Amino acid sequence: MRTSDDLTQRIQRLNALGELGIINLAGGSLGCYDFTKLYPTLPQEDLIRRVLEMIDVGMAYKLAQIRRKKPNVTKIFIIAKQHPSRDPAKWSETDEKGTDEITLDTKKIKELLRYLINNSYVQFGALKEVYKIVRGIPTGTNAAPDITNIYLLYYEMRYAMHHFPKWKSLDAGTKCLLLSFCRYIDDCFVAMPKHFSVKNFLYFSDKNPYGGLYPSYLKESDGKIIKLPLELIGEEGDQVACLDLHPSINVKGKITYTLYDKREHLKVAGKLLSELRNFPHIDTSITESQKYNTLNGELHRVCRRESRARTFKKRIVKYSKKLIKEGYDPKKVRRKIICFRGWEPSLGKWKFTLRSILKELRAY
Numbered sequence: 001m002r003t004s005d006d007l008t009q010r011i012q013r014l015n016a017l018g019e020l021g022i023i024n025l026a027g028g029s030l031g032c033y034d035f036t037k038l039y040p041t042l043p044q045e046d047l048i049r050r051v052l053e054m055i056d057v058g059m060a061y062k063l064a065q066i067r068r069k070k071p072n073v074t075k076i077f078i079i080a081k082q083h084p085s086r087d088p089a090k091w092s093e094t095d096e097k098g099t100d101e102i103t104l105d106t107k108k109i110k111e112l113l114r115y116l117i118n119n120s121y122v123q124f125g126a127l128k129e130v131y132k133i134v135r136g137i138p139t140g141t142n143a144a145p146d147i148t149n150i151y152l153l154y155y156e157m158r159y160a161m162h163h164f165p166k167w168k169s170l171d172a173g174t175k176c177l178l179l180s181f182c183r184y185i186d187d188c189f190v191a192m193p194k195h196f197s198v199k200n201f202l203y204f205s206d207k208n209p210y211g212g213l214y215p216s217y218l219k220e221s222d223g224k225i226i227k228l229p230l231e232l233i234g235e236e237g238d239q240v241a242c243l244d245l246h247p248s249i250n251v252k253g254k255i256t257y258t259l260y261d262k263r264e265h266l267k268v269a270g271k272l273l274s275e276l277r278n279f280p281h282i283d284t285s286i287t288e289s290q291k292y293n294t295l296n297g298e299l300h301r302v303c304r305r306e307s308r309a310r311t312f313k314k315r316i317v318k319y320s321k322k323l324i325k326e327g328y329d330p331k332k333v334r335r336k337i338i339c340f341r342g343w344e345p346s347l348g349k350w351k352f353t354l355r356s357i358l359k360e361l362r363a364y
Helices: 004-019 044-069 106-118 144-169 172-180 288-305 309-325 330-338 350-362
Strands: 029-035 077-081 090-092 101-104 121-124 129-132 182-184 187-192 217-219 225-227 232-237 245-249 255-259
Touching: 004 172, 004 182, 004 187, 004 245, 004 255, 004 288, 029 245, 044 106, 044 144, 101 106, 106 144, 144 172, 172 187, 187 232, 255 288, 255 309, 288 309, 288 330, 309 330, 309 350, 330 350
Parallel strands: none
Antiparallel strands: 029 187, 029 232, 077 090, 077 101, 121 129, 182 187, 217 225, 245 255
């Protein structure tokens, strides 16, 4: 999952699968979990081993893709611009590179990974003594999010590849986990059918090596056992908060979602942050179009985060009234809403929602 847009698409697919009878979420629940101490608790030995395996898988998959069109290709390379360039890397069938580029093959990538993880240090104390990090990976390392993401993906793929071939014999909970589970870095979302809890699918043990997604313990090189190195905490129920969405499930198993705004729950000097101005002051020295374009941005944002027209209308009316209250021209505000062209057809007919919004604003 890359963004909240991927989560909304996953929810829409789950609703479609429910309508087709492939899954049954009636009376079910939703879960949202976060990893508690992801970066500092990863055993380096297991981290290196699993990521190296994923590098082999990824490179072999890409090579197989290329060989469908070019059977004679036996090796592939990644060509990347040298630091500080941020240009995306590209695949190549030869190790030829430009003067400002570097070439990486499977062996070189593995070598760099081992070096990065085995040579992480931290400076600590008044004497500024240097200590070697023997567990985890520094959060500030540029590659840390990608390495951690690949590491978690290893265990998720391991679980999926074991269970998918046995689809017909799986219980309803495992099926829903396979179809609904999605993760954005360390935020996980899942839907569970009635009488099942996602907590029973989070970890696996030696007795049941494919009974869960992540290991219940791992051993370090010195034999020390780390319990729950990928510990997850969160909430499970008929509604949860995940990223900037607030999904909920009804008794019939349909999942709806609305925008989750933390400012609606945080106060400063006794006043909710959501009540404070979050757009340019009417007298600020920027162009008028830029000022009113904040409403256009809000229209697009809310439309992607609401599954029902009435909640979309409620948020846009509230935001528009805040603009007018702060001195924005009511006519220009209404005109900007009329010109909105990002409406999602799944919310119904735009003309009816527009008519209702304009009616409330004219009476304001």
